[in-house]
Amino acid sequence: xxxxxxxxxxxxxxxxxxxxxxxxxxxxxxxxxxxxxxxxxxxxxxxxxxxxxxxxxxxxxxxxxxxxxxxxxxxxxxxxxxxxxxxxxxxxxxxxxxxxxxxxxxxxxxxxxxxxxxxxxxxxxxxxxxxxxxxxxxxxxxxxxxxxxxxxxxxxxxxxxxxxxxxxxxxxxxxxxxxxxxxxxxxxxxxxxxxxxxxxxxxxxxxxxxxxxxxxxxxxxxxxxxxxxxxxxxxxxxxxxxxxxxxxxxxxxxxxxxxxxxxxxxxxxxxxxxxxxxxxxxxxxxxxxxxxxxxxxxxxxxxxxxxxxxxxxxxxxxxxx
Ligand SMILES: Cc1ncc(COP(=O)(O)O)c(C=O)c1O
Numbered sequence: 001x002x003x004x005x006x007x008x009x010x011x012x013x014x015x016x017x018x019x020x021x022x023x024x025x026x027x028x029x030x031x032x033x034x035x036x037x038x039x040x041x042x043x044x045x046x047x048x049x050x051x052x053x054x055x056x057x058x059x060x061x062x063x064x065x066x067x068x069x070x071x072x073x074x075x076x077x078x079x080x081x082x083x084x085x086x087x088x089x090x091x092x093x094x095x096x097x098x099x100x101x102x103x104x105x106x107x108x109x110x111x112x113x114x115x116x117x118x119x120x121x122x123x124x125x126x127x128x129x130x131x132x133x134x135x136x137x138x139x140x141x142x143x144x145x146x147x148x149x150x151x152x153x154x155x156x157x158x159x160x161x162x163x164x165x166x167x168x169x170x171x172x173x174x175x176x177x178x179x180x181x182x183x184x185x186x187x188x189x190x191x192x193x194x195x196x197x198x199x200x201x202x203x204x205x206x207x208x209x210x211x212x213x214x215x216x217x218x219x220x221x222x223x224x225x226x227x228x229x230x231x232x233x234x235x236x237x238x239x240x241x242x243x244x245x246x247x248x249x250x251x252x253x254x255x256x257x258x259x260x261x262x263x264x265x266x267x268x269x270x271x272x273x274x275x276x277x278x279x280x281x282x283x284x285x286x287x288x289x290x291x292x293x294x295x296x297x298x299x300x301x302x303x304x305x306x307x308x309x310x311x312x313x314x315x316x317x318x319x320x321x
Contacts, residue, residue, distance in 0.1 A: 077105045098118040108317060217255065
């Protein structure tokens, strides 16, 4: 793996531990990687990506980050916390009209110091790119250099956070004397987490089957985009492997009524994890991912007794929205 500059922000390695009660309940050997405990603000997966992106921003002499997300975006919350801790201004472009009351992650992003701007568009993901480029140009006229953090921090550079996470997990298993897991289950949203994990596991844990449970149907989550991003992440890490859609295991069966809309199976998983293991998931991402893990075990596609690792990517603060 190539050494790419990284601005240290999080508390790594995050723990891996057994989930004994749920393991017993569903008949597999289930472990969890606690990336909800990455150490800044409320934790979560974006901190790993931001270590690379902020390093890049600083090397380019930028003093402002511009990013975008949904009103309850975990990405905006984490980018704000990481950016402010790194001494940068953070402009966050939010999808929608300004609400009268700030709740959940929006409230936390404000508290952490985000300069919030509200932008309404039917095609937010596409249109916000132009909006962010315009803001960058305006700031440049004021003599300020701004760095655009892509939605979800998901580009090849950000994905290095999860290539590195794969290396970290392989080391943790080795130190513990454990064989690699048979299956690894992780979220697919804007794609950077899955891409980094898929690229990294192909290198560090080639026998482990990576299953991406996708929680949205937007452009980023399409298999072609995921395969392209995985290939770019692998190439940037210095791994000599091509990626096509057929190389990826992506499952779109657990989205429920749509992105950000709770599903009964996802809510069941949030409840099970809270009441059986004392761990908080969220209804948009990790609850649905865990519902996918349950579903794959129930259908037998993950056979009984399998050694399975679930990556907790954070987001539980959204429960308070
Ligand atoms: C809690 C949580 N889990 C998973 C994801 C998905 O990660 P990615 O966008 O890298 O696909 C997100 C994205 O925002 C998230 O907030």
